[in-house]
Amino acid sequence: MHEFTVEIVSDRVARVAGTGDELVAPVGKSIQDSIYEYSQKRAVDAGAPVEVAVHRSGRCTQVTVAPDGTASRSAPTGPIPTSADRGEEPANADMIAEEPVSLTSDALGDTAHPAPDDAGQGSAPHPAHDARRQPVSVLAAPGIIPGATEPARTGIRGRLNAVLGLSLSPKPSSTEMRLRVAAATIAGPIPDFSTITVANTKGGVGKTPIAVGLAQTLATHRGGATVVCADLAESGGSLADRVSVPPPDEQNIFGLLAADQAATGHLRPSALGRHLTRQPSGEDIVAGHHDLTATQHVGLSGDDAAALASILAHHREILVADTGNNPLAGSWQWAVSEADALVVPVPLRRDAATTAHRMLLDLATTHPGRLDRTVVIITDGPGDTPMVESDTVDAFIALGVQVLRMPYEPLFAGGERIVPHHLRRTTAGSLTVITATVVDLITKTG
Incomplete structure (x- = not known):
């Protein structure tokens, strides 16, 4: 396949690497339109699809353009530039959904929102080591990039x-x-115990599938018994109905909290295991409480959520919190305030986007700095309204949060149990990139 690189140097000018060609967008057209037309001409001349890598502000988008004008993204998924991006390109910056697109602005959408020049967020450097280096044997194997x-x-x-x-x-x-x-x-180093919170106060937007997918991906690459995905909805959500291996009816957060209170000292690993359900990828899940027949039902409080995290911190590395829809619930408030990374799924529907945007505006006021550790996941689905995307992406980028895309996954949308090997290849790739971005948020300083 013919490949070439285009660098956007301004809103109206781009240069084609190695050719000396300069593309100038005429009045009434964007520079993305000009890149698309140039790419199609190259494809026609070559008689075969061409792959174009479009660079701008340290970000890269790869798009394949066929002679008939069909454009498709060339890799699994990737971040849309935000106002908090640094000039240095992260390892996964150029990955976008491998799904056919019908609009040239969508195919090149990763370059349609350049990052402003203000300072941004980045991954935390590795901890500084003592300057007095320890002797190293000359027989030691050289370091290898994974x-x-x-x-x-x-x-x-x-x-x-x-x-x-x-x-x-x-x-x-x-x-x-x-x-x-x-x-x-x-798989890299992270703080001793971290919380990843998946939240959007609008119901039916895919919080639980994203939470399950994140937990599966983390366990796949970090190993079993490192991650717990917990249902922190006030009165129990759908987590137990979506995981591969459902927990027994009596196994829930309140049972785990009661066992911890009855224990002398910290809950032993063997006792903890009786209240968790191991999944095929190695992650554990703990279900919410669904018993509404009790004479006095008490919802999950912030203190309950904090106690759960305290128990898990002695045995696991990461808690993935699947939240409910009530922002006034104590468990929701705890999950958002304690999140080392906040993940917000947003389908391309105006109601879901508006609710998520309003939630983030509130968090910017009530939890300063929270948006610096937030990533919005634009999820593709059958109910999408494509004309909402531009306004949606612009609105989230204006808040300074990272924005990524997630391709359509029938298993997520269909309400079935999420079995890892049943996921589409593009979904698995997207989850890998999304999870790596979340780990970057966890490990950042400040």
């Missing part, structure tokens, strides 16, 4: 390796290598 030396397994190089017995490494800019880098980020 996945960098492994032969390619997908794409043209992967097929050549399989057919000819070669050991070609993936291209540094390839989807495979970007996913390897994202996986290495997920």
Whole structure:
């Protein structure tokens, strides 16, 4: 496939690397339209699709354009530039959904919202080591970048390796290598105990599937018994109905809290395990309380949520909190205020986008700095209203939050149990990139 790179240098000018070609957007057209028209002409001249990498403000979007004008994104998913981005490109910056698109502005949408020049957010540096270096044996193996030396397994190089017995490494800019880098980020060091909160006060927007997907991806790359996904809805949500292995009816948060109160000292790992349900990827889940037949039903409070986190902090690395829709509930307030990373799923529906935007505006006032650790996930679905996307993305970017896209996943939308190996390949890739971005938020300083 023919490949070339375009760098956008201003709102109306772009340069094609290695050719000297300069694209200038005429009045009434965006620079993305000009890039699209130029790419289609290159595809027609070549008689085959071309892959164009569009760079702007340290971000990259890869799009494949066919001679007939069809444009499709070339990699799993990726962040839309935000007002908080640094000039340095993160490892997963150029990954966007591998789904057909009908509008040129959508195909090149990753470059349609340049990041302002203000200072931004980035990953935390590794902790500083003592300057007095310890002696290292000359026999020690050299350091290896995770996945960098492994032969390619997908794409043209992967097929050549399989057919000819070669050991070609993936291209540094390839989807495979970007996913390897994202996986290495997920498996990297994090604080002792972290909370990832999935929230949107609008119901039916996909909070639970995203929470389940994040927990599965974290456990896949960090190992089993490191992650717990908990239903922190005030009166119990749908988490138990969406995971691969459902918990017994009597197994819930209140049962775990009662066991901890009855224990002498910290709850032992074996006792904790009796109140968690292990999933195929290695993560555990703890369900909410659904018993509404009790004479005096008490919803999950903020103190209950804090007690749960305190118990898990002795045994696990990460809590993924699946929240309900009531922002006045104590458990919701705790999950949002204590979140080391806040994930907000937003389908392309005006009601869902408006509710999420209003929620973030409130959080900007009540929890200063919370938006610095927030990522909005634009989810594709059958009920999408495409004309909402531009306004939606602009509104969230104006708040300074990161914005990523998630391709349509039938298993998420259908309400069935989410079995990891039943997910689409694009969904698994998207979850890897999204999870790596969340880990970056967890490890950032400040």
